[in-house]
Amino acid sequence: MAWVEKYRPKNLIEFVGQEKVKRYVESVINNGGEINHLIFYGYSGTGKTTMARIIANELGVELIEFNASDDRTLNFVREKIIPAMRYRSFTGKYKIIFLDETDSMTKEALFCLRRPMELYEKNAKIIFSCNDDSNIIDAIRSRCISFHFKPIPRDLIVQRLKLIAQREGVNVTDDILGEIAEKSRGDLRKAINLLEAYHRGALEFTGSEFERMFGRLV
Known part of the structure; x- marks a missing residue:
């Protein structure tokens, strides 16, 4: 197993950085509440997907992930995402729908989620994840709490x-x-991938050899 998966944090204690979102999640857990619709935006490798999984794990709710390889058109929203929002999970709890690479979705597709986010809020919460949140329309932004994931x-x-x-x-x-x-x-x-590559390649690389090795990976 790749180290980046082997050492992926499973809970808030293990999670590195992003103190604001951690405090928010801790507050939800301590008060026995539900999360809001959320927007996670910021640099790659800063924990957006991991945090979504931790939230679902800590709250004991189902997580449905749609990744970058999925179609992001209006039809996809109507045929896949909205139907997933209509019903609670088999446990009777609400579910979390994680939409990665939201900045690749069309504005029409995002706009189509506006009304369902209100109608099915008790059944499903959406976490939008993206590097750049400028593509997220105001109608979606106003229904969410946004968290900026900063470089670690x-x-x-x-x-x-x-x-x-x-x-x-x-x-x-x-x-x-x-x-x-x-x-x-x-x-x-x-960083974790670089450490594993260093370990697999040669343990004593220094100076110019180090630069050549890692220059290919950065």
Whole structure:
């Protein structure tokens, strides 16, 4: 199993960064409430998909994911997404529908979700996820709480890499971990992939060899 999946956080304690959304989720859990419709926007590798899965896991609700390979046209919304919103899950609880790559959806498709988000709010909550939220129309934005997923700070990336390196028995220096954190540019997923690539390729790469190795991956 790839390390990025093996070490994907399963709960809020393991999750790195994004304190605002973590506080929001903790508040929902502590008060026994339901989440709002949400918008997660920001850089890749900062935890948007992982947070959606954690929310569903922590609240004990069904999660339905639609990823970037799915059709994002008006017909897809009418035939797939809206029918999924009409009914609660088999447990009787509401479900969460996670729409990744929302910035690739047409404005007509997004507009078609406006009314169902109100009609079926007790049955389904939508989490819109995108790198750039400028394509999300105001009619959707006004029905959601938005959270900006910022680049993960370098020190938090290094901490996570150290933990993985210890568990995997990787012989790596703090300098190398720092280099990986720098080259990941706030993308924790990329940093973990870089660490695994470093481990699989050669443990002692330094200097120009290090640059050549990681230059292909950044």
